[in-house]
Each structure stands twice: as structure tokens, then as C-alpha cells.
Amino acid sequence: MQKIGPDPSAVYPNENIKQICYIKNVITRPNIIVGEYTYYDDADGAENFESHVTHHYEFLGDRLIIGKFCAIAKGVEFIMNGANHRMNSVTTYPFNIMGHGWEKATPSLDDLPFKGDTVIGNDVWIGQNVTVMPGIHIGDGAIVAANSVVTKDIPAYHIAGGNPSRIIKKRFDDEFIDHLLTLKWWDWPAEKIFSKLEILCSADLELIKALE
Incomplete structure (x- = not known):
């Protein structure tokens, strides 16, 4: 049988490189949704990706949504809405979580800043030691510098980078970006991706413009 790429249901797409893990296949939290072929690269335990999604509490209802074919480097941290403190009062200190009577000052969910879901598109490259704040949306094909x-x-x-991050430049012109967003190659079946792989990995953009 002809090989047309790694098994998207495998934990390690390449059995010889255990530092690269397909995240979808190790997720246990229902509020983390990850597309096929998206990987996390970490020699210290790529399969422990969920430990890099912090302050994520089901009762808040926010989700981390990551598309297909994303490349996520070691040290990433997705900070979710549970990290937010009340800001409409004199103090931001979370007295209530310390207990011993202080829970009388428990804020309502309406008192806490809530930024919604964090959404990462398809074919996104996130560099090493990147921190993503709550409610951020990163579009398809974006690159985030280390x-x-x-x-x-x-x-x-x-392409974006820095602390805080800022847009550095577009990867392509608007017309070509529109073409890629219409193409949505990440939604192709594995057989088609395999047959067009050399073109997808080519620097000859004219070849890609001809793809349908």
C-alpha cells in the first residue's frame, strides 16, 4: 500500500522522533479542540501539551480552538480567561480563593474580564516560548516569532513578533492571501495533499496560484 503521509491518529507521527506529538490525540479536556496534523515540539514531553494551557476552568466556558497543520514550538503558553482578576474595584487581589471567610467577596462572572475563546487558525507557526493571552485570534497561515x-x-x-507583539509584515500580497484562504488546502483529503505536496512546499508561487 502506497504511503500518503503519517497517520493523523498517531500520537507520534514519526516513531523515531518522540519530541513531536500530534496534539489532538493526547487532549483530555473537552474545552480544547485541535485539528488533525497539528503538532507540539518539546523534548521534555510533547505529550504534555495540556500543561501549557493555564487557568482554564470549565465553569468559565472558554475554549482553546486550534486548526489543522499548525506547528507549535517548545515553551508555548496559552493563558486562558481564568487568569483574569476583577478590575472594577479598588483591589485586584483574589481574596475569595484564599478562603477562611474571605470567600464572602467572591466576584460574579460578570465582574471578571472575559475575552472569549482563543482561536488559532490552520497552518499557523508559533515559535518557541510564545505566550498567547486570553481571547486572541490568530489567522490562517500566520507566523508568531519566538x-x-x-x-x-x-x-x-x-508575521508578528515582540512583547507585546506587533505586526511585522504580510507574508504575501492581498490577492495571493485571498487565493490561499479560498484554497483551504488543509481541508483537502490526504491523497490530494500528497499529490500536490511538492507544489505546496515550493517557493514558486505561480504553481500555487494554479491550484484549485
Whole structure:
């Protein structure tokens, strides 16, 4: 039988490289949703990706949604809405979680800043030691430079970096970005991706413009 790529249901797509893990196949939390072929690269335990999603509490209802074919480097941290403190009062100190009577000052959910779901598109490359703040949206094909703190949304096929991150440049012109967003190659069946792999990995953009 001809090989057309790794098994998307495998924990380790390459059995010889255990530092790369397909995240979808190790997720246990219902509020983390990850597409096929998206991987986390970490020699210290790639299968422990969920430990890099912090302050994530089911009662808040926020989700981390990551698309297909994303490349996520070691040290990433997705900070979710549970990290937020009340900001409309004199003090931001969370007295209630310390107990011993202080729970009388428990804030309502309406008192806490809530930024909604964190959404990462398809074919996104997130560099080493990147921190993504609550409610951020990163578009398809974007690149986030190493050591960045993402505090604002990043449009599709843009490169961002810094602390706080800022847009550095577009990867392609608007017309070509529109073509790629229409193409949605990440939704192709495995057989088609395999047959067009050399074109997808080519620097000859004219070849890609001809794809349908």
C-alpha cells in the first residue's frame, strides 16, 4: 500500500522522533479542540501539551480552538480567561480563593474580564516560548516569532513578533492571501495533499496560484 503521509491518529507521527506529538490525540479536556496534523515540539514531553494551557476552568466556558497543520514550538503558553482578576474595584487581589471567610467577596462572572475563546487558525507557526493571552485570534497561515507575547489578534498570513507583539509584515500580497484562504488546502483529503505536496512546499508561487 502506497504511503500518503503519517497517520493523523498517531500520537507520534514519526516513531523515531518522540519530541513531536500530534496534539489532538493526547487532549483530555473537552474545552480544547485541535485539528488533525497539528503538532507540539518539546523534548521534555510533547505529550504534555495540556500543561501549557493555564487557568482554564470549565465553569468559565472558554475554549482553546486550534486548526489543522499548525506547528507549535517548545515553551508555548496559552493563558486562558481564568487568569483574569476583577478590575472594577479598588483591589485586584483574589481574596475569595484564599478562603477562611474571605470567600464572602467572591466576584460574579460578570465582574471578571472575559475575552472569549482563543482561536488559532490552520497552518499557523508559533515559535518557541510564545505566550498567547486570553481571547486572541490568530489567522490562517500566520507566523508568531519566538519569545513573543501575543496581546492582539494577528490577521491571516501575517508575521508578528515582540512583547507585546506587533505586526511585522504580510507574508504575501492581498490577492495571493485571498487565493490561499479560498484554497483551504488543509481541508483537502490526504491523497490530494500528497499529490500536490511538492507544489505546496515550493517557493514558486505561480504553481500555487494554479491550484484549485
